[in-house]
Amino acid sequence: MKIPSSLDQLIDALRILPGVGPKSAQRMAYHLLQRNQSGAAALAHALADALTKLRHCQRCNTFTEFDLCELCADPARDKRQLCVVEMPTDLLRIEQTLAFKGCYFVLMGKLSPLDGVGPDDIHFDKLLARAQDGEVEEVILSTNFTVEGEATAHYLAELLRAQGLRVSRIARGLPSGGELEHVDSSTLAQALLERRSL
Amino acid sequence: MKIPSSLDQLIDALRILPGVGPKSAQRMAYHLLQRNQSGAAALAHALADALTKLRHCQRCNTFTEFDLCELCADPARDKRQLCVVEMPTDLLRIEQTLAFKGCYFVLMGKLSPLDGVGPDDIHFDKLLARAQDGEVEEVILSTNFTVEGEATAHYLAELLRAQGLRVSRIARGLPSGGELEHVDSSTLAQALLERRSL
Ligand SMILES: [Zn+2]
Ligand SMILES: [Zn+2]
Numbered sequence: 001m002k003i004p005s006s007l008d009q010l011i012d013a014l015r016i017l018p019g020v021g022p023k024s025a026q027r028m029a030y031h032l033l034q035r036n037q038s039g040a041a042a043l044a045h046a047l048a049d050a051l052t053k054l055r056h057c058q059r060c061n062t063f064t065e066f067d068l069c070e071l072c073a074d075p076a077r078d079k080r081q082l083c084v085v086e087m088p089t090d091l092l093r094i095e096q097t098l099a100f101k102g103c104y105f106v107l108m109g110k111l112s113p114l115d116g117v118g119p120d121d122i123h124f125d126k127l128l129a130r131a132q133d134g135e136v137e138e139v140i141l142s143t144n145f146t147v148e149g150e151a152t153a154h155y156l157a158e159l160l161r162a163q164g165l166r167v168s169r170i171a172r173g174l175p176s177g178g179e180l181e182h183v184d185s186s187t188l189a190q191a192l193l194e195r196r197s198l
Numbered sequence: 199m200k201i202p203s204s205l206d207q208l209i210d211a212l213r214i215l216p217g218v219g220p221k222s223a224q225r226m227a228y229h230l231l232q233r234n235q236s237g238a239a240a241l242a243h244a245l246a247d248a249l250t251k252l253r254h255c256q257r258c259n260t261f262t263e264f265d266l267c268e269l270c271a272d273p274a275r276d277k278r279q280l281c282v283v284e285m286p287t288d289l290l291r292i293e294q295t296l297a298f299k300g301c302y303f304v305l306m307g308k309l310s311p312l313d314g315v316g317p318d319d320i321h322f323d324k325l326l327a328r329a330q331d332g333e334v335e336e337v338i339l340s341t342n343f344t345v346e347g348e349a350t351a352h353y354l355a356e357l358l359r360a361q362g363l364r365v366s367r368i369a370r371g372l373p374s375g376g377e378l379e380h381v382d383s384s385t386l387a388q389a390l391l392e393r394r395s396l
Contacts, residue, residue: 033248044245065202
């Protein structure tokens with residue numbers, strides 16, 4: 001007795017999700033087939049759709065369905081300040097504070113040598129080219145104050161300063177070890193305001 | 199600033215997976231788009247493929263790509279014994295013991311009034327019709343020895359006996375509260391052998 005191959009392949013395919021082992025992949029597959037076929041169809045469609053439509057913004061590297069994201073296409077943004085964040089969620093979080101009117105660069109990660117994430121994976125060359133467009137006057141490093149976020153900021157600061165760029169770090173108004181996503185807007189706004197030169 | 203709609207829809211779609219909340223759906227979406235686009239494409243394909251190909255076996259109710267599953271199509275199986283299990287994984291587990299040569303019926307769940315899972319959801323009418331095919335002489339209830347599995351067995355025993363069917367329960371050789379999936383083959387074989395009439 002063998003399990004049907006399409007079921008086997010679905011269980012296998014679900015294991016690419018982070019944190020999903022063989023048992024929970026099996027549970028997910030049965031759940032989808034048994035209790036939520038329309039949800040499963042919607043998920044298949046959403047995956048294919050996202051893969052087709054989403055790309056990295058040519059300027060800031062965040063996910064967008066166009067060549068430029070909404071923010072990079074906005075002429076009202078201050079081109080002199082470039083705020084560097086780890087993930088698109090961090091960008092959204094800073095936008096919510098209404099305290100920053102400049103531009104962003106999204107690393108889509110953080111340096112993490114133990115996980116094999118190096119400078120290429122955080123798109124360092126693209127950041128460097130972006131920061132050297134002739135309009136950027138200051139790069140504000142707004143990676144998290146976690147161990148890896150801090151290491152990323154120190155690494156970027158050194159290399160960007162070597163290119164003659166002015167670099168600052170978002171102020172440590174956040175609790176040590178804290179993440180941008182989990183802090184209230186006024187603390188985050190304060191941290192942006194009190195950024196210090198590096 | 200809004201998140202691109204195809205990304206938003208992907209995050210939403212991932213939330214149908216059991217145990218996946220908004221935060222982990224977001225993390226999964228970024229992981230797929232950022233680190234494993236080929237895996238995401240494979241998942242989309244596997245989902246669509248499984249939804250197209252898989253159906254319930256007309257006789258035993260398990261998932262199959264054909265009208266009848268491999269086991270129900272096998273003329274060598276003993277048609278006089280019908281073993282009722284909760285899930286396809288339980289069927290596979292029993293097959294591994296090599297201790298049973300009869301046929302199966304897969305409930306695809308268990309009674310769980312608190313979760314709104316009633317007799318219709320465990321395909322009781324289909325089981326009744328299957329058990330009354332004129333060939334089945336004994337229905338062996340092999341649901342788990344959990345609270346819900348036991349309740350399901352008691353419910354099924356009562357209704358099947360009311361139809362004049364001989365009903366037995368797999369022996370409690372399994373530890374109380376245990377699940378078929380997690381027991382060794384010899385214990386499971388013993389439990390089948392020592393089933394008691396209900
Ligand atoms: Zn952009
Ligand atoms: Zn079958």
